[in-house]
Amino acid sequence: MTPPNSIKIAVESLSAFYGPDPSLRNITLPIPARSIMGIIGPSGSGKTTFLRTLNRLNDLKPESRIEGRVLLDGQDIYHPAFDVVSLRKRVGMVFALPMPLPMSIADNITYGPRLAGIRNRARLDNLIETSLKSAFLWDEVKNRLSSSAMRLSGGQQQRLCLARTLAMEPEVILLDEPCSGLDPISTARIEEALTLLKNQYTVVLVTNNTKQAARVADRTAFFLMGELVEVDETRRIFTVPRDSRTGDYVTGRFG
Numbered sequence: 001m002t003p004p005n006s007i008k009i010a011v012e013s014l015s016a017f018y019g020p021d022p023s024l025r026n027i028t029l030p031i032p033a034r035s036i037m038g039i040i041g042p043s044g045s046g047k048t049t050f051l052r053t054l055n056r057l058n059d060l061k062p063e064s065r066i067e068g069r070v071l072l073d074g075q076d077i078y079h080p081a082f083d084v085v086s087l088r089k090r091v092g093m094v095f096a097l098p099m100p101l102p103m104s105i106a107d108n109i110t111y112g113p114r115l116a117g118i119r120n121r122a123r124l125d126n127l128i129e130t131s132l133k134s135a136f137l138w139d140e141v142k143n144r145l146s147s148s149a150m151r152l153s154g155g156q157q158q159r160l161c162l163a164r165t166l167a168m169e170p171e172v173i174l175l176d177e178p179c180s181g182l183d184p185i186s187t188a189r190i191e192e193a194l195t196l197l198k199n200q201y202t203v204v205l206v207t208n209n210t211k212q213a214a215r216v217a218d219r220t221a222f223f224l225m226g227e228l229v230e231v232d233e234t235r236r237i238f239t240v241p242r243d244s245r246t247g248d249y250v251t252g253r254f255g
Contacts (some may be wrong), residue, residue: 008033008172008202009054014051014068018061023049025226027068036194036203038217038234040210042249045223047206051174052205055091056084072172078180089116096177098157100164103139105132108149108160111123112168127167134197135163136189155186162193172202179212191216210250214238222246 016024024046031037039047049058056077058064069079076131077087094095101108109128110118118124128145130137141152149160160177165173179187193205194216207213213220214234221231222243225239230243241247248254 002233007031008035008073009022009204010069010071010074011050011053012069012071013226014050014053014066014070016053016058016064016066018049024053027228029221029228029231031202031204032219034198034200035218036205036216038213038220039204039206039209039223040213040220040249041055041223041229042254043208044225046226047223048176049226050223051093051204051206052175054172054174055088055092055093059084069080087170090168090170091172091174092168093174094158094165094178096180098154098161100157100160102150102154104146105149105152105160106145108164110169112164116168123214131163131167132160134166134193135159136193137163150175153186155182155189157180158186159190159193162190166197170201171206173197175203175205175208177208181209185230187212188247212240224249224250 007030011027011029011031014024014027015022027050039050041047052058053066053070058066060156066078072087072090075082101111106128109131110124113124113127115120129138132141137156149157150161179190182190191212194205197203205213205217217234220234220237222229222237224245228231229243230237237246238250241250
């Protein structure tokens with residue numbers, strides 16, 4: 001396990017393109033291990049594009065390319081020899097829209113581990129319980145694990161997606177606006193889960209809710225029009241930002 005306060009992901013001079021013009025411009029951002037890095041900024045600022053560069057989901061778009069480097073534990077994930085399948089196991093992702101698989105709650109959790117070759121029933125049962133507990137969902141579903149995941153509420157489905165990611169035992173969890181469509185109670189449960197998960201995982205949270213970043217992030221980065229304006233301890237970003245544009249955004253003057 002990477003020691004806390006060391007750098008888990010080092011983004012160096014990163015620019016990302018989906019055509020001739022860059023979606024991200026010259027981003028350099030160290031992401032400490034076992035912490036929550038909040039990514040804020042208005043729509044179109046490049047937050048989701050940045051998140052997708054961290055586990056190479058941008059590779060799925062043929063016209064995409066990057067310049068610069070993304071280092072995971074010191075290894076360049078864009079090096080031709082880097083194993084992308086292994087990368088996506090180590091760096092899991094939860095999307096804004098809950099996407100449970102059309103199968104039982106238990107099978108949602110074990111789907112990834114089974115594909116990875118895990119067959120031991122006791123191991124799978126343990127993954128089901130520990131993952132659902134970590135996502136603050138176990139007590140709500142433990143007596144109906146064989147029922148369809150599609151019958152869960154939206155908030156429960158999102159926590160199931162988080163549990164499904166945790167079942168793959170990643171090192172990094174990427175979250176792209178995971179609470180954007182959720183009610184306050186479901187949002188609070190996910191935030192509580194993230195606050196505990198950072199003791200074991202490195203978390204990168206993209207959010208359009210500045211108050212959410214203020215509540216849960218240890219450090220926060222402000223993106224604007226594809227550029228990183230500033231990054232600092234969350235408390236400083238929201239109280240004494242160095243750049244006036246950051247202050248204008250977090251106080252609601254634009255965005």
